[in-house]
Amino acid sequence: MIAIYVCAVIAVYAALRVITERNTMRKLPFLNVVSFAVTGIIALLIPHPLTIAAAAAFFVGTTFESNAIASTWSGGMKGNG
Amino acid sequence: MMYGFEPEFIVGLFILVAGTIAVAFPRPKIYIIRLINLEIPGFGLLLIMLSLNEALALFTFGAISVLSTFIFVRVIQKREVAS
């Protein structure tokens, strides 16, 4: 029961670090930390065998989104997309 | 449970009102900022649907929101080319 509390505290701390950071490039690792912590919360929330599938889908989706933001920031979509 | 409502309902109403004000008065008055602000009341409406146990409405609204975002992106791109 202590694991989900640790995940919740990590999620709130990383979200506070995201909004207090001035540089946009330094926000992206903390966005990944928020995603990992919320994945842990989803996996530990209810005792059901399909919960791990939801956690995996959320992990894939949010990592894809974060990588798309970082790739577009460095001008990736303009050259080859 | 606060004041007889679920916390999803109260948070959803708050996000809906705040996001609607943000869409109506965007800070830099350009179309991209307005389009990004349009995502916020959509998720507020999603939370309200969740608190009323409407699973099929949740799924359909999530799918159609992405489709309408794509159409708005096409419209903004055409307007940038024309101007």
Place this chain on the structure above:
Amino acid sequence: MDEIVMGACVLLVLIGTFSAIFWRDPFDKLISLSVMIAGIFPFIVDRGYLDVAVALALITPLSTLFILMVCPGREPS
């Protein structure tokens, strides 16, 4: 859901909302929007709608990807 986890998720949603409204750069707004979406998902899973959560987690990043098509890219500093 436990009160501490529910409070953390509500705090995550409110932080993401206000941060998405008050930043001025499109990339900052998209990052804050991602934090807000991450706060919404434990509420969906707690109700037991796991299929809706799976579908929504795979559909929602496409919206961000479509918005990124009109954001101007910039050189890394």
